[in-house]
Amino acid sequence: MPDNSIYTNGRGYLLPKIPIVVICYDGFDPSYLADAAIRRISPRVSDMAENGFYASAHSAMPSFTNPNNVSIVCGAPPRVHGISGNYWYDRATGKEVMMTDAGPLSAPTILAGLSQAGVKVAAVTAKDKLRKALAVGLAGEGLQGIAFSAEKASACTVAEHGISGEEAQAGQPVPDQYSPELSLFVLDAGLRLLRTGRAQVLYLSLSDFVQHAHAPGAPESDAFIRSVDRRVGALLDEGATVGIVADHGMTDLSLADGSPNILYLGDRLDARYGAGQTRVICPITDPFVRHHGALGGFVRVHILGDLDHDEVRDFVSRLPGVELALPREEMCRRFDQPMEREGDVAVIAGKGVALGTHKGAHALGELAGARLRSHGSVAERDVPFLVSQPLNATYRRKAATEQLHNYDIFDFVLNGTRSEGN
Amino acid sequence: MPDNSIYTNGRGYLLPKIPIVVICYDGFDPSYLADAAIRRISPRVSDMAENGFYASAHSAMPSFTNPNNVSIVCGAPPRVHGISGNYWYDRATGKEVMMTDAGPLSAPTILAGLSQAGVKVAAVTAKDKLRKALAVGLAGEGLQGIAFSAEKASACTVAEHGISGEEAQAGQPVPDQYSPELSLFVLDAGLRLLRTGRAQVLYLSLSDFVQHAHAPGAPESDAFIRSVDRRVGALLDEGATVGIVADHGMTDLSLADGSPNILYLGDRLDARYGAGQTRVICPITDPFVRHHGALGGFVRVHILGDLDHDEVRDFVSRLPGVELALPREEMCRRFDQPMEREGDVAVIAGKGVALGTHKGAHALGELAGARLRSHGSVAERDVPFLVSQPLNATYRRKAATEQLHNYDIFDFVLNGTRSEGN
Numbered sequence: 043m044p045d046n047s048i049y050t051n052g053r054g055y056l057l058p059k060i061p062i063v064v065i066c067y068d069g070f071d072p073s074y075l076a077d078a079a080i081r082r083i084s085p086r087v088s089d090m091a092e093n094g095f096y097a098s099a100h101s102a103m104p105s106f107t108n109p110n111n112v113s114i115v116c117g118a119p120p121r122v123h124g125i126s127g128n129y130w131y132d133r134a135t136g137k138e139v140m141m142t143d144a145g146p147l148s149a150p151t152i153l154a155g156l157s158q159a160g161v162k163v164a165a166v167t168a169k170d171k172l173r174k175a176l177a178v179g180l181a182g183e184g185l186q187g188i189a190f191s192a193e194k195a196s197a198c199t200v201a202e203h204g205i206s207g208e209e210a211q212a213g214q215p216v217p218d219q220y221s222p223e224l225s226l227f228v229l230d231a232g233l234r235l236l237r238t239g240r241a242q243v244l245y246l247s248l249s250d251f252v253q254h255a256h257a258p259g260a261p262e263s264d265a266f267i268r269s270v271d272r273r274v275g276a277l278l279d280e281g282a283t284v285g286i287v288a289d290h291g292m293t294d295l296s297l298a299d300g301s302p303n304i305l306y307l308g309d310r311l312d313a314r315y316g317a318g319q320t321r322v323i324c325p326i327t328d329p330f331v332r333h334h335g336a337l338g339g340f341v342r343v344h345i346l347g348d349l350d351h352d353e354v355r356d357f358v359s360r361l362p363g364v365e366l367a368l369p370r371e372e373m374c375r376r377f378d379q380p381m382e383r384e385g386d387v388a389v390i391a392g393k394g395v396a397l398g399t400h401k402g403a404h405a406l407g408e409l410a411g412a413r414l415r416s417h418g419s420v421a422e423r424d425v426p427f428l429v430s431q432p433l434n435a436t437y438r439r440k441a442a443t444e445q446l447h448n449y450d451i452f453d454f455v456l457n458g459t460r461s462e463g464n
Numbered sequence: 465m466p467d468n469s470i471y472t473n474g475r476g477y478l479l480p481k482i483p484i485v486v487i488c489y490d491g492f493d494p495s496y497l498a499d500a501a502i503r504r505i506s507p508r509v510s511d512m513a514e515n516g517f518y519a520s521a522h523s524a525m526p527s528f529t530n531p532n533n534v535s536i537v538c539g540a541p542p543r544v545h546g547i548s549g550n551y552w553y554d555r556a557t558g559k560e561v562m563m564t565d566a567g568p569l570s571a572p573t574i575l576a577g578l579s580q581a582g583v584k585v586a587a588v589t590a591k592d593k594l595r596k597a598l599a600v601g602l603a604g605e606g607l608q609g610i611a612f613s614a615e616k617a618s619a620c621t622v623a624e625h626g627i628s629g630e631e632a633q634a635g636q637p638v639p640d641q642y643s644p645e646l647s648l649f650v651l652d653a654g655l656r657l658l659r660t661g662r663a664q665v666l667y668l669s670l671s672d673f674v675q676h677a678h679a680p681g682a683p684e685s686d687a688f689i690r691s692v693d694r695r696v697g698a699l700l701d702e703g704a705t706v707g708i709v710a711d712h713g714m715t716d717l718s719l720a721d722g723s724p725n726i727l728y729l730g731d732r733l734d735a736r737y738g739a740g741q742t743r744v745i746c747p748i749t750d751p752f753v754r755h756h757g758a759l760g761g762f763v764r765v766h767i768l769g770d771l772d773h774d775e776v777r778d779f780v781s782r783l784p785g786v787e788l789a790l791p792r793e794e795m796c797r798r799f800d801q802p803m804e805r806e807g808d809v810a811v812i813a814g815k816g817v818a819l820g821t822h823k824g825a826h827a828l829g830e831l832a833g834a835r836l837r838s839h840g841s842v843a844e845r846d847v848p849f850l851v852s853q854p855l856n857a858t859y860r861r862k863a864a865t866e867q868l869h870n871y872d873i874f875d876f877v878l879n880g881t882r883s884e885g886n
Contacts, residue, residue, distance in 0.1 A: 073816030076785030077725050091784050098787040098814055258816070259719025291815065294716065297681025303499050356864075362513050363498030365520040365846060392520055392846060393713065393815075394495030394680070421843065424787060424814060442778075 048155040051118040055152055055456045057161055061236055061282040062243045062455055066111055066448075067270070067426070068168070068225070069250025069417065071291035072098055074267065075426045077258040084267050086275035087286065090430045095438075095454070099427035099446035101290050103377040104340035104390075104418045106326050108142060110289035111172055111247055113449040115151040115165070119378035123149040125175065126379045127325025131344050138323065141383070142175040148380075152452045154179025156243050157187035164188035164204075164241035166231045168224045168249035171328070176245070177203075188241060192227040193219055205240075222266045224249045229273035236280050244282075253292045254334055254415050284430040285455035287448035291422035295337070295396045295414045302406070302414035305363040307341060307389065308399035314357060319347035322399045323385065326418055335404040337396040339419025342385025355387045363395040365420065393421035427451065431459040470577040473540040477574055477878045479583055483658055483704040484665045486873055488533055489692070489848070490590070490647070491672025491839065493713035494520055496689065497848045499680040506689050508697035509708065512850045517860075517876070521849035521868035523712050525799040526762035526812075526840050528748050530564060532711035533594055533669055535871040537573040537587070541800035545571040547597065548801045549747025553766050560745065563805070564597040570802075574874045576601025578665050579609035586610035586626075586663035588653045590646045590671035593750065598667070599625075610663060614649040615641055627662075644688045646671045651695035658702050666704075675714045676756055676837050706852040707877035709870035713844035717759070717818040717836045724828070724836035727785040729763060729811065730821035736779060741769035744821045745807065748840055757826040759818040761841025764807025777809045785817040787842065815843035849873065853881040 047056045078084035079091065090096065102113040102120055104127060112125040120126040130141045157163040157180050165180060167173040170191040177189035181204040188204035198210040212234055217223035225248035235241040248270070256263040277284055297303050308322040326338035345354055351369065359367035366389070373388035374381050391397045396416060398404050425448050433441065437458030469478045500506035501513065512518065524535040524542055526549060534547040542548040552563045579585040579602050587602060589595040592613040599611035603626040610626035620632040634656055639645035647670035657663040670692070678685040699706055719725050730744040748760035767776055773791065781789035788811070795810035796803050813819045818838060820826050847870050855863065859880030 071816065072785070072787065072814035073725060076727060076814060076817045077719060079784040080725070080727060088784065091782055096782045096784060257720040258725060259721055259723070261720075263720070293815070297499060298679040298683075298685070299681055301681070303495060303502070303680060305498060305502060356860075359864075360513055360518045362501040362510065362518060362848065363494070365494065392494035392498055393715070393843065394493065395498045421815065426784065438778075442781075 048159050050152050050155040051116055051122055051149050053117055053453055055155070055452060056460055057156065057159060058243060058456060061280065063232060063236070063277050063282045064114070064245050064285045064451055064455060065274070066114055066247040067286050067288050068107060068248045069253035069290060069292045070288040070426060071253065071422070072424055072426055074253070074258045074263065078267050083264055084271040086271050086278060087428065090284065090286070090428045094431050095429040095433050095441065097427045097441055097446055098424050099287065099448050099450070100423050101288070101425045101448050103379070103420070103423060104325060105290035105422040106338065106340070106418055107250070107289050108172060108175065110448060112147060112175055114287065114451060115153050115176055115245060116147070116149045117152050117449055117452050118149060119447070119449065121374065121378040121380050123147045124380045124383065126383050129323060129325045129327035130383050131321060131323045131342070133344065140171060140328070142171050146178050147175060150179055151176065153187065153243070153245055157185065162240065162242045164232070164235045165245040165247070166228045167191045167247040168193065168228055169219070170194040172247060188235065192217060192224050192231070195227070195231070220251055222252050222269065224251065226269055226273065229270065233273060233276050233280070236277065236282060250292065255412055257294065257415070278430055283455055283459055285451045286426065286428040287451045288425035289448065290417040291424055292415050292417055293394060293421050295394055295416055300411070300413050302337065302396055303394060304337060304396045304398045305361060305391070306398045306401050307343070307358065308403070309401055310361060311343065315347065315349055315354070319349055320345055320354065324397070324399060326416070334414065334416045335406050335408055337398050337404055337414060338416045339391035339395065339397060339421065341389050341397045343387040343389060345386040351386055358387055358389055363392055364389055365392040366390040391419045393419065429454050429459060433458045434460060434462050436462060470581050472574050472577040473538055473544055473571050475539055475875055477577070477874060478882055479578065479581060480665060480878060483702065484877055485654060485658070485699050485704045486536070486667050486707045486877060487696070488536060488669040489708050489710050490529060490670045491675035491712060491714045492710040492848060493675065493844070494846055494848055496675070496680045496685065500689050505686055506693040508693050508700060509850065512706065512708065512852045516853050517851040517855050517863065519849045519863055519868055520846050521709065521870050521872070522845050523710070523847045523870050525801070525842070525845060526747060527712035527844040528760065528762070528840055529672070529711050530594060530597065532870060534569060534597055536709065536873060537575050537598055537667060538569070538571050539574050539871055539874050540571060541869070541871065543796065543800040543802050545569045546802045546805065548805050551745060551747045551749035552805050553743060553745045553764065555766065562593060562750070564593050568600050569597060572601055573598065575609065575665070575667055579607065584662065584664045586654070586657045587667040587669070588650045589613045589669040590615065590650055591641070592616045594669060610657065614639060614646050614653070617649070617653070642673055644674050644691065646673065648691055648695065651692065655695060655698050655702070658699065658704060672714065677834055679716065679837070700852055705877055705881055707873045708848065708850040709873045710847035711870065712839040713846055714837050714839055715816060715843050717816055717838055722833070722835050724759065724818055725816060726759060726818045726820045727783060727813070728820045728823050729765070729780065730825070731823055732783060733765065737769065737771055737776070741771055742767055742776065746819070746821060748838070756836065756838045757828050757830055759820050759826055759836060760838045761813035761817065761819060761843065763811050763819045765809040765811060767808040773808055780809055780811055785814055786811055787814040788812040813841045815841065851876050851881060855880045856882060856884050858884060
């Protein structure tokens with residue numbers, strides 16, 4: 043590669059000449075973007091669509107937060123980097139663990155590559171779990187970049203985060219983890235890093251707290267969208283090229299009376315095969331249960347007993363509410379998953395249906411009577427893909443002929459906005 | 465072909481040895497089926513899934529009623545039979561017409577084939593427009609089959625419908641076209657035809673009036689699902705093999721306050737290119753506007769002026785709310801559409817977004833304050849596919865390895881439930 047570029051996971055990325063900001067607008071379903079454009083409540087983002095580039099892209103599957111954030115910063119799907127859910131059943135130990143705690147990513151990140159090539163890079167996330175995964179090769183001992191979370195901003199150290207707690211927090215109160223302000227803190231921190239010249243490439247990853255709780259057009263989501271828009275505008279006004287994608291969409295999984303439409307797969311499997319024969323893992327599980335009670339549109343079934351795998355797959359696939367039940371190999375082939383972390387049967391819900399383990403095992407009380415809105419299935423795979431600058435001819439052609447993924451965003455922002463022959 | 469089978473549109477169908485009923489459960493989104501199974505409000509249909517066969521299938525695109533009903537009875541997608549919407553802009557005449565009024569289908573139906581092979585066949589539809597399309601080669605002068613609609617049951621004649629008005633109506637009141645009873649009339653009529661030996665193969669096509677108006681779990685949709693279930697049970701109790709598919713799913717296209725999330729594409733195009741340069745056709749348009757105000761997730765753009773087609777496609781594709789904007793050839797290739805009826809640009813909405821022509825041009829008042837629930841896009845492409853009998857090994861394999869479509873249902877019911885080597 044020429045020395046004005048890096049090469050990461052099979053793709054080349056030009057080093058930026060102007061500041062670059064990529065925002066992961068967590069849970070920003072295309073229906074929010076459409077409504078915001080129609081009612082003009084997000085003028086700067088709408089302007090990006092109108093005068094830069096907009097398309098509907100696919101997220102990585104399953105349509106969850108961690109797999110998609112990691113895919114975006116790697117420019118590659120879960121098959122390459124190994125993070126195929128938030129939560130994982132490790133067959134070797136029989137334990138359920140957060141995937142981001144299961145060791146380093148099996149692929150380098152674009153952020154690390156750029157930083158090691160001398161570009162000033164910063165990643166700011168809403169939640170600290172995700173920050174740890176994104177910081178590999180970027181921030182920490184002997185590294186030059188910055189990586190911190192809004193959640194733990196005050197506890198930052200230069201040694202671990204590349205920035206002091208004082209500078210990361212900048213006198214702002216650290217917001218509650220269940221608040222719109224958590225995302226706004228991320229954007230404000232990014233803006234400060236940009237203005238002070240501390241970063242030339244920024245990855246800013248928000249929280250979907252608002253989208254889990256509020257449909258498009260609700261006063262709460264309107265207010266949040268306006269607040270994000272003002273900050274996107276400020277980043278643009280600093281001269282940055284901005285790319286925005288979502289990690290996944292969001293669907294209302296409730297019935298007419300507001301109760302959730304849940305298929306408890308663990309109960310069904312136990313009734314059919316006996317308790318302890320199978321284990322259902324909900325890879326949406328994370329420490330932030332109030333968002334969704336660990337209920338989403340994708341689960342993995344691990345077969346522990348001596349059961350015929352095809353028979354189990356066939357049984358699951360015939361349950362109304364299941365859109366697809368795939369054997370491990372087929373799931374990995376069709377949806378670019380890593381084999382070693384796939385279930386024996388991967389289960390994708392139909393649109394509008396949540397998959398759970400056992401009645402009573404999910405913290406539904408945490409929803410406090412709100413409608414269940416969640417993600418994980420193919421119905422939440424479509425996500426907005428926005429670039430603030432028009433694309434060059436090569437990337438316009440690419441966009442018109444290939445299926446875009448959210449993890450193409452760094453490619454489009456770094457390479458697709460450069461004049462050709464550059 | 466052996467004389468115990470017919471050959472239609474490239475596939476062979478075994479003549480049935482026992483009665484066969486295929487139901488098009490109009491607008492029966494998988495989320496209704498899942499909820500009905502979970503709460504056991506549709507025991508006979510749930511039992512079909514458990515002890516027969518269930519899978520999530522694709523409908524034909526666009527996910528509208530007429531293209532899918534015709535696809536189901538042809539066993540083939542719109543490319544083969546030419547019905548790619550309810551409504552169509554005929555470039556040659558400059559007129560907008562109902563596709564089912566535009567002349568006969570360009571493909572024969574399985575119903576006609578079976579009837580001409582001596583099988584007693586009847587098609588009963590909710591609406592009369594659709595009946596006309598399905599009756600070709602089946603009922604009318606010199607033909608042996610029966611085809612009538614609930615809407616016009618009392619006006620039937622033996623010459624045109626293969627049944628008298630008196631027999632078709634059977635003393636039942638003809639239901640209002642905006643009522644759940646319209647669909648129930650169809651099922652009751654089918655049951656009578658089966659019991660009296662008037663038909664051995666039945667195609668029963670319902671109305672989605674209830675699903676447009678009521679989400680899963682609403683008392684109105686619960687009551688409708690229970691009423692349909694009892695009739696499905698009665699058909700099963702008569703010894704029929706029953707297949708059930710939907711023509712399309714259903715999605716809530718409303719904002720938090722209940723107002724519809726509509727992108728008026730005609731207004732956008734006029735603002736950009738001037739009035740009269742383009743025409744937006746909503747192929748969901750039918751005489752039953754109260755269902756949906758002619759608003760759905762798919763429209764066709766015809767370019768009348770001297771505009772660059774790629775530029776228009778590019779402009780449309782960059783509007784938030786648009787998932788895909790495809791040139792005619794690409795739409796036809798990817799979604800099996802007939803070229804002569806495709807727009808210059810085919811536009812598929814994002815999940816949760818309705819595409820309209822001009823503000824004020826849609827009969828929103830007809831919704832009477834109800835939330836807009838509609839279909840047409842990829843988000844409503846997934847539909848239930850149910851067979852009351854277990855499949856033979858060949859069709860089990862087929863189901864596990866191929867993408868099923870609702871228009872495979874006659875193949876599965878007629879061929880897939882027969883013992884192998886039959």
